[in-house]
Amino acid sequence: MASSDSDLSRDTVPSALKILVAGGFGAGKTTLVGSVSEIAPLSTEEVMTEASYGVDDLSGVESKTTTTVALDFGRITISPSLVLYLFGTPGQERFWFMWEELSEGALGAIVIADTRRLETCFAAVDFFERRGVPFVVAVNCFDGAHEYEAEEVRAALTLDPAIPVILCDARVRSSAKQVLLTLVTRVAERMAA
């Protein structure tokens, strides 16, 4: 009964790709996602399993806890057969376990650096570097913050010279778009290498 129907509709189901937008608290993740998304950023709750060791267990035996994490995301329809999702992901180290799940299959990542507290993006840089996830660093230029050159940020982050560092204003679509283009170009370069 359903066989011809499913064959028919399967062609009309697009495939999806995702890009992660990581950065510290208030770095501008949701703003950047909103600037390029065709929908107002949506929020979803994912329950993730986290291993914990002997914290509340006298025997010190490993136990599992679940944590609910709110993620916001936006969408860019590339074509009828391709949709791109951008996921804003919290930057704190305690979310490592979640990045593991989120980064699986990700096209790449944007690390938003907030120069008012640059150290809040260190964990994300460490993570993507180790995992071999292609990433770019977007330096979000906040009003009143001291303006740094991209190269100063690169040096402070001890980045591989091949990793693009760009200044941006996450509120401005053309600027956020440039960050995305830089990332996808970087992914293409790595693919060619």
Next chain:
Amino acid sequence: MQAHDVFDPGGDPHGLPHRDAVGGYGDAEPGDPDGPEAGPLVRPYVIAQGRDHADTVKLDMISVVIAAKRAEVDEMALEPEQLRILELCRRPLSVAELSAHLDIPVAVVKVLLSDLLNRGLALARAPYTAKSPVSRDVLQAVLDGIQRL
């Protein structure tokens, strides 16, 4: 100093903190994908369906779902949330979007959906993954799509 001088990483004129390149954290502990899906939240739905996780279709947060067009729906056999999923999925939506629109956690949406998939009432398309990476053509399409924004 000449303008084209390479920036000296040792100098730290404005006091940006420096990242330790060795990486400052221990090995991340991967979540167990076969572990309990989502604790207590999922339970009522699982019980209501009289099904266990054995027949749960592997769904990703960005699996894209569409309602089967000409399928006959026995409304009495479904949860109200499942009917809403079918309604929303007249156009393709991801698991994450369904979760956001219905205000139901992703893990619960996955359980409700896998039942719909098993009944042939909806279709899902798996996203690109490390095992099925994007082609150059797809990357070019992404670049063109972003350029058009």
